[in-house]
Amino acid sequence: MLSISRPSLWLTLGHNCRLAGICGVPSRQHHGTFPENPYHCLYPGHIPTNPIQKALLAVGSGVAALQNPYRHDMVAVLGETTGHLALMKLRDRMKNDPEGYTILTERPRIRLSTLDLAHMATLPDGSFGREYLRFLEENRVTPDSRADVKFVDNEELAYVMQRYREVHDLLHTLLGMPTNMLGEVAVKWFEAAQTGLPMCIMGAALGPLRLSSSRLQTLATSLGPWALRSGRRARCVLSIFYERRWDQSLEDLRKELDIEPPPLIISATNKKPAANSEPAS
Amino acid sequence: MSKMASPVRCVARRIFRDCTRKVSVLSTQQDTKPIYPSNSIVCRCYSNDFEEKSTHFGFETVPEGEKAERVYKVFESVAEKYDVMNDAMSLGIHRLWKDMLLHIMNPLPGARLLDTAGGTGDISMRFLEYTRTQWERQQRRAVRSRQTLSWQDISHNYAPSHDQGPVESTAVVCDINKEMLKVGKDKAEKMGYSSGLSWVVGDAEELPFADDQFDVYTIAFGIRNVTHIEQALEEALRVLKPGGRFMCLEFSKVSNPLLSRLYDAYSFQLIPVMGEVIAGDWKSYQYLVESIRKFPDQETFKGMIEDAGFLQVQYFNLTGGVVAIHSGFKL
Secondary structure (H helix, E strand, O other), X not given: OOOOOOOHHHHHHOOOOOOOOXXXXXXXXXXXXXXXXXXXOOOOOOOOOOHHHHHHHHHHHHHHHHHXXXXXXXXXXXXXXXXXXXXXXXXXXXHHOHHHHHHHXXXXXXXXXXXXXXXXXXXXXXXXXXXXXXXXXXXXXXXXXXXXXXOOOOHHHHHHHHHHHHHHHHHHHHHOOOOOHHHHHHHHHHHHHHHOOHHHHHHHHHHHHHOOHHHHHHHHHHHHHHHHHHHHHOOOHHHOOHHHOOOOEHHHHHHHHOOOOOOOOOOHHHOOOOOOOOOOO | OOOOOHHXXXXXXXXXXXXXXXXXXXOXXXXXXXXXXXXXXXXXXXXXXXXXXXEEEOOEEEEHHHHHHHHHXXXXXXXXXXXXXXXHHHOOHHHHHHHHHHHHHOOOOOOEEEEEOOOOOHHHHHHHHHHHHHHHHHHHXXXXXXXXXXXXXXXXXXXXXXXXXOOOOEEEEEEOOHHHHHHHHHHHHHHOOOOOEEEEEOEOOEOOOOOOOEEEEEEEOOHHHOOOHHHHHHHHHHHEEEEEEEXXXXXXXXXXXXXXHHHHHHHHHHHHHHHHHHHOOHHHHHHHHHHHHHOOOHHHHHHHHHHHOOEEEEEEEEHHHOEEEEEEEOO
């Protein structure tokens, strides 16, 4: 049983955390001393874990996600426990970009409460905001379905992970992909090339196994290479302050980010009617 | 109000709380009605001080009033996966522990069981199974003895037979959490236990039953979640018939230091991880392993049971003390 001692400075950062037994290590020495926060959480929802627990979580969540790809929480946990190096690289990319740096300091969140959907509906067709709204309506998804980050032991990296999850829907809009299996795999290939997160790479490798042969062919011939090309070339998608670009035209935004427009239009009508069928996180 | 003396204010507050407490019944049987205490509201005023006392919730300290609600939320969220998680965490050994409880209890057919904090009904179903097997064994023994009849027996057989039907044992599953009872009811239907089981929502600290009702009272892996353990023990004494038996199956202290360290490592490293992967809930299982550490050890708990008024109190350690069965009699 490892006991990790942390400096008390980190405790004050976690003052607003919910407390119910979230420490993976028994903090007997702190019991009673800090009644508001006896556990070392760095951000709301943080559950500190040691390397053994992270390894077990990674393996367990991987198996669970493979058995049931609709368990989004398991895909999320897999991403968090395996993504440390990739998150650091992403964070550094964001820091080196002026807009990305602004995002890291201002920490915007994409949720229904922060989006002004009524205003977005009034924007002209072809603008980013209008297309995003259309995507949400056609695929019947909501930006609030993303799980909170729990197992990343660094507050800034946890925000980067959260931002990645929230930007996923926007990526669908930018790439013009629906939320059916083929669209999701295409977006995963783009993300794998862009971010290098192990969870994206695994999803990109294993996702095609569930596709029908005709879709597999589409993926292999046109969508796949396009996604990889765009992903490698494009500017870091996490560095864009989407919240301030709703009225920018979608074509403009794609050019700015160096993303090729999609080679095919895939309709959203072929998806299974499950309530949040996106296997991404 | 401020002119009243503080004990009176305390009593007034408790009366108000008791009046607004709802006790509802989910019963599958018409004939087994839980009988409510006759028109008296029991007020217990333990102390004169006005601040809410605090208690432990795992390793956290919370006001007493909050603990019950938080425990409720924990079990509400784990109810669906409760049995799966039990099998995973104990590697199936919890079934042996529960079988051992029944073996030590050794109930006779026709006994009445109150399974408090019964949740998904594991103990009650085992109880019914055990008593039915005992009844069948008794019947077989009776039939075998009838094979070699004496003259008196043959003449008796010509008399009208007064064979009773099978002596029905009944079990009442009482739990404060409706979700757990729901899961238990579905399980019972699937396994075919329709008669002999009732499902009642109730608080172990204030049971909705009259005095002297039950032959056996069990509480398996539930008493450590109760805010006031002494009250639960007193209620147990109240609802048992004279001669009735109190049995408690609960996690306890491991005496062997090596086993204790392995057990701690397993509990704190693996169990929350399993909770996250299987049930998607780390925090509830963190609470579970912490609440085990906060529960008194075998001897202290034995003292508490004796203080409540039980006699012939003894305990049996299982799996090296990981689990202990405490037993006492109301005499």
